[in-house]
Structure formats: structure tokens, C-alpha cells
Amino acid sequence: MKIITVIGARPNFVKLAPLIPAVKKYSSIKMKTVHTGQHYDYNMSKIFFESASGGFDLPKPDFYLKVGSDSHARQTGRVMMAFEKIVLAEKPDLIIVIGDVNSTLAAGLVAAKLHIPLAHIEAGVRSFDRTMPEEINRVVTDSLSDILFAPSNHAVANLLKEGIPRRKIFMVGNIMMDTLFSNLNRINKSTTVQQLKLIPRKYAVLTLHRPSNVDNKIIFMRIVKALNQIKKRINIIWPVHPRTHQQISRFKMERFFSSALSANPSSSGAITLIKPLSYTDCLGLFKQAAFVLTDSGGVQTETTALGVPCLTIRPNTEWIETISHGTNRLVGTNPQRIVKEAGRILARSARAGRIKLPKYWDGCTAQRIVKIIHHWSRR
Numbered sequence: 001m002k003i004i005t006v007i008g009a010r011p012n013f014v015k016l017a018p019l020i021p022a023v024k025k026y027s028s029i030k031m032k033t034v035h036t037g038q039h040y041d042y043n044m045s046k047i048f049f050e051s052a053s054g055g056f057d058l059p060k061p062d063f064y065l066k067v068g069s070d071s072h073a074r075q076t077g078r079v080m081m082a083f084e085k086i087v088l089a090e091k092p093d094l095i096i097v098i099g100d101v102n103s104t105l106a107a108g109l110v111a112a113k114l115h116i117p118l119a120h121i122e123a124g125v126r127s128f129d130r131t132m133p134e135e136i137n138r139v140v141t142d143s144l145s146d147i148l149f150a151p152s153n154h155a156v157a158n159l160l161k162e163g164i165p166r167r168k169i170f171m172v173g174n175i176m177m178d179t180l181f182s183n184l185n186r187i188n189k190s191t192t193v194q195q196l197k198l199i200p201r202k203y204a205v206l207t208l209h210r211p212s213n214v215d216n217k218i219i220f221m222r223i224v225k226a227l228n229q230i231k232k233r234i235n236i237i238w239p240v241h242p243r244t245h246q247q248i249s250r251f252k253m254e255r256f257f258s259s260a261l262s263a264n265p266s267s268s269g270a271i272t273l274i275k276p277l278s279y280t281d282c283l284g285l286f287k288q289a290a291f292v293l294t295d296s297g298g299v300q301t302e303t304t305a306l307g308v309p310c311l312t313i314r315p316n317t318e319w320i321e322t323i324s325h326g327t328n329r330l331v332g333t334n335p336q337r338i339v340k341e342a343g344r345i346l347a348r349s350a351r352a353g354r355i356k357l358p359k360y361w362d363g364c365t366a367q368r369i370v371k372i373i374h375h376w377s378r379r
């Protein structure tokens with residue numbers, strides 16, 4: 001059985017990592033990977049393929065499409081044109097796409113048009129907010145897929161409500177947990193906290209990259225207003241996504257932030273910008289933080305698994321389990337609300353620690369996926 005798995009953006013690499021060893025256990029399955037090049041900076045891509053620098057030692061992709069950044073239509077179209085050639089030449093029995101990025105949608109469309117069976121890892125995840133590009137990518141990819149690997153019972157229910165037949169849906173759990181649990185030792189050994197001269201629990205971490213937050217100056221400024229209040233009580237460390245970096249320059253917001261930490265590690269008063277981190281260094285930083293502020297989907301699930309309080313700077317979440325089972329709280333973009341919730345955590349009146357991880361968020365998701373694919377291939 002010949003599989004092509006498509007990756008393109010940072011979160012895809014995190015979710016591919018556990019799939020590689022799981023596939024290797026089946027001699028009858030051969031998997032090739034296609035990297036679309038949606039993300040291409042060293043810190044956004046190559047670092048995940050290395051081991052020494054905190055990545056996963058992923059095998060070099062079999063194909064690299066070099067699509068780079070562009071508008072949604074052009075980026076999606078470029079992936080489709082380049083990927084179609086590969087599919088026609090390789091004739092895979094199954095194409096696997098992961099998550100909700102533009103590369104996921106583009107490869108899914110190619111598979112469906114060429115009548116190649118399509119499997120989607122992380123199916124059924126919904127924010128019900130169609131202004132998010134990812135929501136469009138999720139809904140369309142799921143509607144095209146033949147095998148839908150849902151990360152939770154909630155995601156299964158979403159798919160059933162959309163009329164996807166039950167026989168196509170498999171609840172396998174959250175593959176990001178496989179990555180997290182299998183890297184816990186390395187995460188624990190990360191020295192980023194010491195290198196940045198931070199004291200555990202005496203700093204907060206911020207990640208911000210949603211277009212709805214950083215592409216609009218008024219909204220971005222509201223968030224900065226909240227950060228300026230929070231920093232008076234606790235230092236904020238911010239690994240900056242390239243999209244956000246560009247917007248900070250465009251809006252001339254550099255004056256609000258520092259790029260070097262103060263000599264006194266316990267002092268508050270700074271929002272410190274650092275480069276995007278490797279997986280283990282980023283998770284190491286989260287693990288020892290007082291709390292995490294984010295607008296990322298994946299970070300909400302990771303902080304829940306690590307038991308670190310998380311404030312999500314969005315009006316909605318596609319990971320409702322992180323609120324019902326975990327440490328996440330939606331705070332939107334209202335500065336007063338963000339500051340108030342951060343204050344509650346600092347006063348220790350907010351819930352902290354893991355409550356109960358959802359079913360199958362147990363580190364065995366990749367094994368379940370490959371077992372199902374193996375059965376499917378013998379149907």
C-alpha cells in the first residue's frame with residue numbers, strides 16, 4: 001500500500017512526527033511525504049526535521065513543492081498544481097492530509113478530483129467561525145474525505161451533524177498528545193528557561209498569529225493595551241510568528257516591546273520578543289510558565305495536557321475540550337477581560353492543573369490511525 005502524506009506548515013510537522021514510527025511497524029505500508037513549502041523559514045520548518053535543535057529528526061520529505069507565501073487563492077492554487085503532478089506520477093492508494101492549513105485543503109482537493117481516497121487527521125474540529133480561514137479548510141476537507149480521523153467525541157458529533165456517514169468516521173484521539181508525551185523527557189530537559197534567565201512560574205508566555213488579531217491595528221492595539229497592564233505584574237515572553245513580526249513593523253509597534261531580557265530575572269515590566277522556538281524549547285517554556293496567552297489552536301491543547309493555565313485571546317475555540325476538561329479560558333480581545341483573567345491566575349483563584357484529559361488523548365493516536373488504515377487497505 002502506497003501512501004502520500006502532505007505537510008506544509010508548522011503544526012503539520014508536529015502532527016506528522018508520531019505517524020512516521022507508527023507506519024514503520026507495518027511492512028506492507030510505504031509512506032512518502034510531500035512538503036508544500038507553505039512554511040519555509042528555518043525556525044518555522046527545517047528546525048522540526050532536525051533532532052539536536054529540539055525538533056523531531058523527521059526524514060527529509062520525498063518531495064518539496066516550494067510554494068512559499070502568497071494570497072490564499074494563489075497559495076492554494078500553487079500547491080494544487082504542483083501536487084497534482086506528483087499524484088499523477090506516484091499513483092498513491094491513499095493521500096493523508098493533516099489539520100486545517102491551506103496545504104491541507106489544496107492537497108485534499110487534488111486527491112478528490114483525481115479520485116484518490118483521502119484520509120484527514122483532525123477531522124470534525126470546528127470553531128463555527130467562518131471568518132477563520134482554517135474553518136473553511138476544515139469543513140471542505142472533511143466533506144471531501146473518505147476516512148475521517150476525529151480527535152474527540154465532540155468532533156465526531158460535529159461530523160455527524162454535517163451529514164458525514166458514520167462508517168467513514170473514526171474517533172482516534174488527538175495526535176498532538178502522542179508528540180507531547182513521547183517528547184516529555186526532552187521537554188523537561190530544555191534549558192530555554194535558564195538561557196532566558198527566567199524563574200519558573202514567574203513569567204507568562206504569549207503566542208499570537210491569527211489574522212483576526214494581528215492584521216487589524218485596532219484589535220492588535222487592544223491586545224497590546226492588555227499586555228502593557230499584565231507586564232506590570234509579570235514578565236511576558238513572546239516567541240513571535242513571522243506574520244506577527246511583519247505586522248509589528250507595519251503598524252510601527254516596536255516601541256512597546258523589548259528584545260532583550262532585563263538583567264534581573266525576577267523583575268516584571270517587560271514584553272520580550274524572541275524568535276520562534278523549536279518544539280521542545282517552546283513546550284519547555286510553556287511547562288514552567290505561570291500561564292500562557294495564545295490565539296493558537298494547538299497551544300490550547302498542549303497547555304491543557306501540561307496543566308498550565310491558558311487564556312485564549314479569541315471569542316471562540318475549535319478545542320472545546322480544553323475548556324470542558326482542561327485549563328483553557330476564552331478571554332476575547334477586550335483588554336479589561338484579559339487583564340482580569342490574568343489577575344485571577346496570578347492571585348491563584350483561577351483553576352489550574354489538568355482536570356481530566358479527553359478520551360484517547362493518551363499518546364496512542366498514531367497507532368490507532370495506522371491500524372485502521374491497514375484494515376482499510378485489506379477491505
Ligand code: UD1
Binds near residue numbers: 069133134209241246
Ligand atoms: C498558517 C495557517 C494557520 C496555522 C499557522 C501556524 C493557513 C490558512 N494558516 O498561518 O492555520 O495556525 O500557519 O503557524 O494555512 N511567513 C514567513 N516565513 C514562513 C512562513 C510564513 O515569513 O516560513 C510569513 C509570510 O509573510 C506569510 C505569513 O507569514 O505571508 C503568513 O504565513 P501563512 O502560511 O500564509 O499563514 P500563517 O499565518 O503562518
